[in-house]
Every structure is written in structure tokens, then in C-alpha cells.
Amino acid sequence: xxxxxxxxxxxxxxxxxxxxxxxxxxxxxxxxxxxxxxxxxxxxxxxxxxxxxxxxxxxxxxxxxxxxxxxxxxxxxxxxxxxxxxxxxxxxxxxxxxxxxxxxxxxxxxxxxxxxxxxxxxxxxxxxxxxxxxxxxxxxxxxxxxxxxxxxxxxxxxxxxxxxxxxxxxxxxxxxxxxxxxxxxxxxxxxxxxxxxxxxxxxxxxxxxxxxxxxxxxxxxxxxxxxxxxxxxxxxxxxxxxxxxxxxxxxxxxxxxxxxxxxxxxxxxxxxxxxxxxxxxxxxxxxxxxxxxxxxxxxxxxxxxxxxxxxxxxxxxxxxxxxxxxxxxxxxxxxxxxxxxxxxxxxxxxxxxxxxxxxxxxxxxxxxxxxxxxxxxxxxxxxxxxxxxxxxxxxxxxxxxxxxxxxxxxxxxxxxxxxxxxxxxxxxxxxxxxxxxxxxxxxxxxxxxxxxxxxxxxxxxxx
Amino acid sequence: xxxxxxxxxxxxxxxxxxxxxxxxxxxxxxxxxxxxxxxxxxxxxxxxxxxxxxxxxxxxxxxxxxxxxxxxxxxxxxxxxxxxxxxxxxxxxxxxxxxxxxxxxxxxxxxxxxxxxxxxxxxxxxxxxxxxxxxxxxxxxxxxxxxxxxxxxxxxxxxxxxxxxxxxxxxxxxxxxxxxxxxxxxxxxxxxxxxxxxxxxxxxxxxxxxxxxxxxxxxxxxxxxxxxxxxxxxxxxxxxxxxxxxxxxxxxxxxxxxxxxxxxxxxxxxxxxxxxxxxxxxxxxxxxxxxxxxxxxxxxxxxxxxxxxxxxxxxxxxxxxxxxxxxxxxxxxxxxxxxxxxxxxxxxxxxxxxxxxxxxxxxxxxxxxxxxxxxxxxxxxxxxxxxxxxxxxxxxxxxxxxxxxxxxxxxxxxxxxxxxxxxxxxxxxxxxxxxxxxxxxxxxxxxxxxxxxxxxxxxxxxxxxxxxxxxxxxxxxxxxxxxxxxxxxxxxxxxxxxxxxxxxxx
Numbered sequence: 016x017x018x019x020x021x022x023x024x025x026x027x028x029x030x031x032x033x034x035x036x037x038x039x040x041x042x043x044x045x046x047x048x049x050x051x052x053x054x055x056x057x058x059x060x061x062x063x064x065x066x067x068x069x070x071x072x073x074x075x076x077x078x079x080x081x082x083x084x085x086x087x088x089x090x091x092x093x094x095x096x097x098x099x100x101x102x103x104x105x106x107x108x109x110x111x112x113x114x115x116x117x118x119x120x121x122x123x124x125x126x127x128x129x130x131x132x133x134x135x136x137x138x139x140x141x142x143x144x145x146x147x148x149x150x151x152x153x154x155x156x157x158x159x160x161x162x163x164x165x166x167x168x169x170x171x172x173x174x175x176x177x178x179x180x181x182x183x184x185x186x187x188x189x190x191x192x193x194x195x196x197x198x199x200x201x202x203x204x205x206x207x208x209x210x211x212x213x214x215x216x217x218x219x220x221x222x223x224x225x226x227x228x229x230x231x232x233x234x235x236x237x238x239x240x241x242x243x244x245x246x247x248x249x250x251x252x253x254x255x256x257x258x259x260x261x262x263x264x265x266x267x268x269x270x271x272x273x274x275x276x277x278x279x280x281x282x283x284x285x286x287x288x289x290x291x292x293x294x295x296x297x298x299x300x301x302x303x304x305x306x307x308x309x310x311x312x313x314x315x316x317x318x319x320x321x322x323x324x325x326x327x328x329x330x331x332x333x334x335x336x337x338x339x340x341x342x343x344x345x346x347x348x349x350x351x352x353x354x355x356x357x358x359x360x361x362x363x364x365x366x367x368x369x370x371x372x373x374x375x376x377x378x379x380x381x382x383x384x385x386x387x388x389x390x391x392x393x394x395x396x397x398x399x400x401x402x403x404x405x406x407x408x409x410x411x412x413x414x415x416x417x418x419x420x421x422x423x424x425x426x427x428x429x430x431x432x433x434x435x436x437x438x439x440x441x442x443x444x445x446x447x448x449x450x451x452x453x454x455x456x457x458x459x460x461x462x463x464x465x466x467x468x469x470x471x472x473x474x475x476x477x478x
Numbered sequence: 479x480x481x482x483x484x485x486x487x488x489x490x491x492x493x494x495x496x497x498x499x500x501x502x503x504x505x506x507x508x509x510x511x512x513x514x515x516x517x518x519x520x521x522x523x524x525x526x527x528x529x530x531x532x533x534x535x536x537x538x539x540x541x542x543x544x545x546x547x548x549x550x551x552x553x554x555x556x557x558x559x560x561x562x563x564x565x566x567x568x569x570x571x572x573x574x575x576x577x578x579x580x581x582x583x584x585x586x587x588x589x590x591x592x593x594x595x596x597x598x599x600x601x602x603x604x605x606x607x608x609x610x611x612x613x614x615x616x617x618x619x620x621x622x623x624x625x626x627x628x629x630x631x632x633x634x635x636x637x638x639x640x641x642x643x644x645x646x647x648x649x650x651x652x653x654x655x656x657x658x659x660x661x662x663x664x665x666x667x668x669x670x671x672x673x674x675x676x677x678x679x680x681x682x683x684x685x686x687x688x689x690x691x692x693x694x695x696x697x698x699x700x701x702x703x704x705x706x707x708x709x710x711x712x713x714x715x716x717x718x719x720x721x722x723x724x725x726x727x728x729x730x731x732x733x734x735x736x737x738x739x740x741x742x743x744x745x746x747x748x749x750x751x752x753x754x755x756x757x758x759x760x761x762x763x764x765x766x767x768x769x770x771x772x773x774x775x776x777x778x779x780x781x782x783x784x785x786x787x788x789x790x791x792x793x794x795x796x797x798x799x800x801x802x803x804x805x806x807x808x809x810x811x812x813x814x815x816x817x818x819x820x821x822x823x824x825x826x827x828x829x830x831x832x833x834x835x836x837x838x839x840x841x842x843x844x845x846x847x848x849x850x851x852x853x854x855x856x857x858x859x860x861x862x863x864x865x866x867x868x869x870x871x872x873x874x875x876x877x878x879x880x881x882x883x884x885x886x887x888x889x890x891x892x893x894x895x896x897x898x899x900x901x902x903x904x905x906x907x908x909x910x911x912x913x914x915x916x917x918x919x920x921x922x923x924x925x926x927x928x929x930x931x932x933x934x935x936x937x938x939x940x941x942x943x944x945x946x947x948x949x950x951x952x953x954x955x956x957x958x959x960x961x962x963x964x965x966x967x968x969x970x971x972x973x974x975x976x977x978x979x980x981x982x983x984x
Binding site for chain 1: 506549550551552553590592593618619622623625626629630633634640641644645648649652653656657659660663664666667
């Protein structure tokens with residue numbers, strides 16, 4: 016018997032991940048000697064741009080068909096890179112301010128990003144799980160990186176426990192699927208399920224996977240971890256968590272459900288319709304009662320996951336595109352809002368914003384822009400995101416879901432507007448609103464403001 | 479369509495928007511410069527808009543001053559502007575009232591001056607945009623974009639209960655608008671992937687879809703008008719808003735709802751309009767009578783005028799949904815009239831509010847002896863609001879009632895009682911504030927200065943001008959109103975034809 020050594024895999028499609036992973040590992044070592052944070056952050060940003068540059072050149076399938084880099088994953092990876100770059104920009108000054116923060120911060124960000132990229136590119140459920148755990152483990156540590164802060168610790172533990180729980184669900188679902196089809200390749204699963212009957216184990220495994228992914232995108236009723244984690248984690252990490260892992264979650268939902276579970280589309284659509292409605296309801300209604308802006312934004316991000324799920328449910332090519340556009344725009348406006356929270360010396364409670372327009376009119380005006388964009392009022396990008404999503408959903412026949420979504424959008428106006436109201440219509444509680452403006456933070460805010468305005472006025476740039 | 483040689487409408491929209499940015503860049507300390515710059519910009523815009531008045535072609539019903547550019551090709555969205563006889567007068571009204579809002583706020587706005595005038599300019603740009611847009615997407619952008627500065631205007635510079643009023647205004651309008659957005663998207667999908675109003679108007683949609691869309695659009699427009707069951711935001715918003723805010727709300731903003739019915743609902747959904755017209759007329763008559771009765775019980779000056787808007791806008795929608803020439807013409811003219819008269823009344827209230835900082839009627843009395851010039855102005859506007867012959871109010875209400883009678887006699891009769899109630903509450907207001915014994919609190923008030931007189935004078939002239947020679951204004955809308963009605967009649971005939979065909983088949 017001749018054993019043929021397997022050929023060396025073609026690494027071209029994997030180049031973007033390779034870049035991120037190797038930079039992450041190098042940084043891990045480098046951080047021992049290099050104390051200059053600007054240098055390290057600069058490397059992270061360069062990495063982001065390098066990846067965006069390489070993405071289009073590295074389309075293909077590799078690792079025996081376990082890894083795929085296609086247009087779909089490229090679009091998601093661009094979102095991840097934007098998220099990474101903006102997070103690094105807003106972190107730079109902030110994590111020095113939040114004293115007891117470990118040196119590994121940036122490399123953990125990179126590891127988490129690499130995990131998200133793997134998820135988007137997974138053609139095999141094992142790779143998907145690998146990426147998911149890489150992302151999850153890095154983000155658990157990031158959430159708890161303020162080691163001496165009790166809330167940060169609580170956030171990390173909670174995130175870890177519930178995350179592990181959801182991973183177990185995912186593995187359970189995958190193993191049942193393996194039992195049915197004897198493969199973990201997403202595309203092969205689809206092929207083998209084509210001829211089989213709709214059976215109880217299949218539905219069960221679908222439900223398990225729905226639950227696991229709903230944890231990741233913080234969809235109700237699996238959202239319990241997110242407000243505590245968002246509140247406890249350092250704000251820059253919260254900004255990252257509210258965008259990156261969520262987008263990655265949607266990437267795998269798209270891939271797994273559209274392809275592997277194509278045969279039982281009505282079943283998973285029903286499941287996601289229910290989750291979407293509950294998510295919009297809980298996210299928007301509970302957000303009304305929040306007094307901490309990070310918690311409020313946590314619930315708002317739950318609500319946005321609900322809107323985005325409408326695009327998933329519609330399951331047309333058009334709606335998937337709308338989902339990606341929504342995530343892109345959401346990245347800019349949400350990180351922008353968090354950037355303002357970071358900018359303020361005391362900006363975690365909603366009442367800290369009282370009278371902000373008096374002392375800091377420009378900061379207040381920018382926050383106003385982000386808040387209206389999150390509501391979805393034209394001419395901001397948030398409106399374009401919603402509009403695009405609703406068009407595709409109505410086209411796909413989900414008109415009632417859209418009606419529910421717009422009603423909850425109107426509810427959401429109330430809590431976003433409360434921030435505006437506090438900034439413009441109430442008297443300040445403090446003598447002076449201190450801000451910590453650094454060039455990198457200023458640049459991040461500038462980029463997000465420009466993108467929110469430009470994409471709002473010239474939507475043809477992305478749709 | 480008559481293409482524009484010069485992008486006049488774009489200039490009208492974007493001069494205020496760019497102006498707002500420029501004003502925002504002026505140093506905060508230089509308040510007088512901010513005021514003068516805003517006044518200058520609004521005056522320029524007004525003068526430019528006057529050229530519409532002179533160069534508008536009254537003999538055609540097609541769109542004029544048209545500008546079309548591709549905007550978002552994926553969705554067939556175009557930057558498509560154009561005006562016809564229905565919209566031209568509203569643009570003039572918007573630009574005129576904007577100038578007056580600046581002058582009346584000159585001394586009364588003292589905090590966040592820069593933000594105030596920037597918001598005012600943004601509102602002006604968006605208002606003009608709403609009246610010019612012929613692309614539904616573009617229309618929606620302007621329609622919603624206006625909410626942001628208006629929300630701030632009420633909430634930041636308003637009265638004691640301003641925050642409540644601002645949020646109420648915002649939420650009511652937003653819910654309505656979002657349902658309209660769904661309607662717009664549905665229309666886009668069944669209308670062949672375009673937001674072009676003129677193209678969408680060429681199709682005849684199935685009746686059940688028309689009906690659904692009619693109600694989707696109705697929620698947005700009815701909230702803005704405001705029609706009877708959804709009018710409750712209006713008294714709060716109008717009462718709490720600063721004078722300039724009330725003037726814009728009453729003068730232009732609430733006209734957008736009725737304008738929406740005329741521009742979108744009726745031409746797009748003619749069958750649904752015909753079948754729903756009785757419901758709309760009943761709602762209008764309820765608004766007329768109910769609004770009027772509520773006015774009788776008010777003690778707050780601004781609140782009374784606000785509720786009178788509910789009643790007057792009832793007349794407007796009655797005229798529109800009477801669906802005949804007199805009704806439509808009266809409806810449009812009455813919208814302009816109401817904009818002028820109610821705008822003027824709010825300006826007048828602003829004049830004394832700046833002096834006394836109270837809106838309670840009980841705090842006034844005997845102003846006729848203290849401020850004679852002011853009393854004279856107020857008297858004319860009061861009479862115009864009642865609809866005395868010789869003032870503009872008479873022409874509009876008369877036409878509407880003729881239209882209303884033609885459409886339905888009982889409703890016409892009930893609506894006519896609204897005029898009597900109107901006379902009752904307006905005269906009661908005038909009596910309590912200007913006659914009776916002079917209240918000590920107001921005994922030493924100064925009469926209006928030149929700035930205030932100059933602010934009110936243009937409106938006074940318009941009141942008399944339209945009252946005596948309405949044809950100068952009715953002439954603008956003649957052709958366009960015929961166009962709207964033909965669209966409905968055509969629909970009627972085509973429905974009959976289909977029915978006959980069906981009968982024949984049986």
C-alpha cells in the first residue's frame with residue numbers, strides 16, 4: 016500500500032487570515048519590549064488595510080475544501096476590518112486612561128478578528144466552530160481585561176459561561192447533522208439532505224444551531240448576557256463586541272442556513288421570524304428603561320439584530336445583500352456612538368449628557384447625528400440601511416414583519432431621542448463636560464461622521 | 479414637462495441648507511452677525527422664489543422648472559424636482575414665512591442663537607424640497623429630514639412643557655411616516671421599480687392594493703394635517719413651540735399633509751380616493767365642529783389658535799375630498815390663506831408674548847387702548863380667520879362650502895356651522911384680549927416697533943389682496959386642479975367600462 020502524502024495546501028485563499036494571525040502572534044511577543052502603544056496600534060491598522068488589499072486577490076477554496084474565500088466572505092471581512100481599524104483608533108488613548116489593562120489587548124483584538132474571518136470563510140462546520148471559539152475566547156478575555164474592575168470581571172465570567180453553553184448547543188447540533196449526513200462540509204450536507212425526508216433529528220439539529228447562533232448575535236430570548244457584558248467591558252471592547260462578533264454571527268447564519276438547511280427553509284424561517292419579532296420587541300422596549308448609555312446601546316444593538324434577522328428570514332439574494340449593507344452602515348454609526356461615549360470623561364450614564372450642547376456643541380451635534388442615524392431618519396446612513404432592508408423584505412413577501420419593524424423603529428426613537436433631549440433640552444449637571452480628545456479618536460469620529468453622512472446622501476456608493 | 483434652463487428649484491432648496499452650514503460656522507459671540515446673515519439668506523431665497531411667481535406658466539398643467547438627475551440607479555431613484563400649479567404657491571408661502579420667522583425671533587431668541595437660526599434655515603430648505611420633489615424617495619427624505627430641526631426647535635426654544643410636546647410631535651409624525659414608507663416601497667415594487675411619481679401615476683393599480691396604499695399614505699398625511707382622530711399632537715406642539723416654530727408648523731408644515739393628499743393619494747389611488755372620500759369628508763366635518771367647540775373652552779391664546787387650526791384644516795380636507803373644482807381650488811387656496819392668517823396670528827401672539835411672557839387670555843385686557851396699531855393688525859387677521867368677505871378667508875371657505883354642498887348637502891350644512899363657531903371663538907378672544915377693562919399687567923406695554931410692523935405688513939397685504947382679487951392666485955392652480963380631477967374622472971369611466979365589459983361577458 017502506497018501512502019501518498021497529501022499535497023501542500025494552496026495558501027492563497029488563506030492569506031488574509033495568515034496576515035492577521037501572524038501579526039497577532041508577533042504582537043504578543045513584541046508587546047513585551049515595545050512600550051510604544053502608537054506603534055503597536057499602527058501595526059494593527061496597517062494589518063487591516065493589508066487584509067483589505069489582499070482580499071480580492073485571494074478568492075478560492077483550499078484545505079481540502081474546508082475553507083472558502085468568496086465574495087460573500089470578502090464583504091464580511093471588509094466589515095471586520097473596518098470594525099478592527101475603528102476599534103483600534105478609539106482604543107488607543109482610551110485603554111491608557113483605563114489604567115490596569117494588559118498589554119495583550121491589541122493582539123487579542125487581532126485574534127478575535129481572525130476568528131471572525133474564519134467563521135465567514137468556513138465551508139466546513141468544524142472550521143466554523145474553530146473560528147467561533149477563537150473569536151469567543153479572545154472576546155471573553157477582552158471583556159474582562161480590566162482585571163481590577165469587578166464589573167469587568169463579572170462581564171467576562173458571564174460571557175464565558177453563556178458562551179460555553181451556546182458552543183455546546185452548536186456542537187450538539189453539528190453532531191446530529193453529522194449523524195444524518197456523515198459529513199461536516201456545509202455544501203455536502205446540503206447535497207445529502209436534498210433527498211432525505213424532513214425528520215425530527217434534522218429539525219432538532221436545526222433548532223440547536225439556531226439557538227447557538229442567536230446567542231452570538233444576541234437575539235432574544237438568548238440576549239441575556241449582552242447588557243451586562245456591554246456595560247462591564249471597557250467601552251472600546253463594547254464597541255467592538257457590538258459590531259464584529261454580531262456581523263460574524265450573521266455571516267455564519269447566512270452560510271449555514273442558506274446552504275446546509277436549504278431543504279427545510281420554511282422551518283428555520285419560522286424559527287427566525289419568531290426570534291426576530293421577540294428580539295425587536297425586547298430590545299426596543301427594555302431599552303426604554305435604561306439609564307446607562309452602554310446598556311441602552313446594548314439593547315439597541317439587540318433590537319438592530321432583530322431588524323437584520325428580517326433580511327435573513329426573507330432569504331433572497333437581495334435581502335442577504337441588504338443584511339451586509341446594514342451591518343456595514345451599522346458598524347459606522349454604532350462605533351461612532353461609542354466613540355463619543357469614550358470621548359467624554361464621564362459619559363456612561365444618560366444623564367451625564369445633560370446640557371452637553373451648552374459646553375460642547377460640536378460633540379453634541381455629532382452624537383445627535385449618530386442617534387438619528389440609529390433611529391433611521393434621513394438623510395443619515397441609518398435610513399438607507401433600513402430602507403434597503405425593508406425593500407428587499409417586502410419584495411420577498413415579509414410585509415408584516417416590516418410593519419412590525421417600523422412600529423418598533425418608532426418606539427426606538429423614544430430612547431435615542433432621550434439622549435438628544437438630555438443634550439439639548441436639559442440643563443447641565445456639571446460645571447464643564449471634560450473631553451479626552453486624541454488625534455486617533457478624533458480621526459475615528461471624523462471617519463464615522465463622514466461615512467454616516469456620505470452614505471446617507473449618496474447611497475449608490477454601496478447599494 | 480418643461481425642463482429648467484437654470485436649476486432654480488435646487489437653488490431654492492440648497493441656498494438655505496448651505497446657509498445653515500455657513501451660519502453654524504460663525505463665531506458664537508457674534509449673535510447679530512448670525513441674525514443678519516440668516517435674514518440675508520432668507521431674503522435672497524424669497525427674492526429668488528418671487529421669480530417663480532412671475533415666470534410660472536399658468537396655461538399648462540405639466541411640471542415646470544423640472545430637473546432630473548440619476549441618484550441611486552440600483553433602485554431607480556432620481557433627483558427629480560418640478561412644480562405645478564398646486565405646489566408653486568406653497569413654495570412662495572414657505573419662503574415668505576421663513577423671512578418673517580427670522581425677523582420675529584430677532585430679540586426673543588437669546589440662547590443657542592446659532593443653532594436656532596441654523597435649524598430654521600434647514601427647515602426652510604427641507605420644506606421647499608417637500609413641495610418640489612417628484613420622486614417619492616426624495617420626497618420622503620425631505621419629509622423626514624425636516625423632523626430633526628423641527629424637533630429641536632420645539633424642544634430647545636419652546637415653552638415650559640416643551641420636551642413633552644417635542645417628543646409627542648416627533649413620535650406621532652414618525653409612526654405615520656414610517657407606514658407611508660412601507661406604502662412607498664410597495665408602490666415601488668408593484669409600479670415597475672421606479673419612484674418617479676409621474677410614471678407611477680400612469681398605472682391603474684388593483685383596487686384592493688390602492689385601498690391599502692391609500693391608508694398607508696393616509697396615516698402619514700392625516701397626522702400632519704392633522705385630521706380628527708390623530709390631531710392631539712398639534713395643540714401641544716403649537717402651544718409650546720417658540721413663535722417661529724408655531725408659525726412654521728401652522729403656516730407650512732401642516733399643509734404638507736393636505737398637499738400630500740393632493741399630490742400623491744388622489745392621483746395615485748383614484749379608485750380608493752373615490753370610495754374613501756365620504757369617510758374623509760365625515761372626518762373633516764368632525765374636525766371642523768369638534769375643533770371649533772374645543773376652541774370655545776380655551777384660556778390659552780396659542781392653544782386656542784392651535785385648535786382653530788384643527789377646525790380650519792378640516793375645511794381644507796373637506797374641500798379636497800369633495801373632489802370637484804370648487805372644493806379643490808378652495809382647499810388649496812384655503813391652505814395658503816390659513817398659512818397666512820394663522821401664521822400672522824401666531825406672529826401677533828409672539829409680539830405680546832415677548833413683552834409679557836404669558837399666554838393666558840386672563841392676563842390681558844384692554845390692549846386696544848394700550849396698543850392701537852397692534853389691535854388694528856390683530857383685528858384684520860381675526861376677521862380673516864373668521865372668513866369675513868373682503869378678506870382671503872372668505873374666498874377659500876366659500877369655495878370649499880360650494881364644493882362641499884355639491885358633494886354632500888348634509889355635510890356641507892354641518893361644515894357651515896363651523897364658520898359660526900369660528901366667529902364665536904375668535905371674537906371672544908378678541909374681546910377678552912383687546913376690549914374689556916385694561917388689565918394692570920399690560921397697561922404699560924409699548925406698541926409695535928418698526929420691525930414688528932414690517933413683519934406683519936406683508937401678511938396684511940396678502941390677506942386683502944387675496945380677499946379682493948383671488949384670481950391672481952387661483953389662476954395658478956386652474957390647470958393643475960383640472961388635471962387632478964381628470965385623473966379621477968378618467969378613472970371613473972374606466973371602472974364603468976370594465977364593469978360593462980364584465981357584465982357583457984356574463
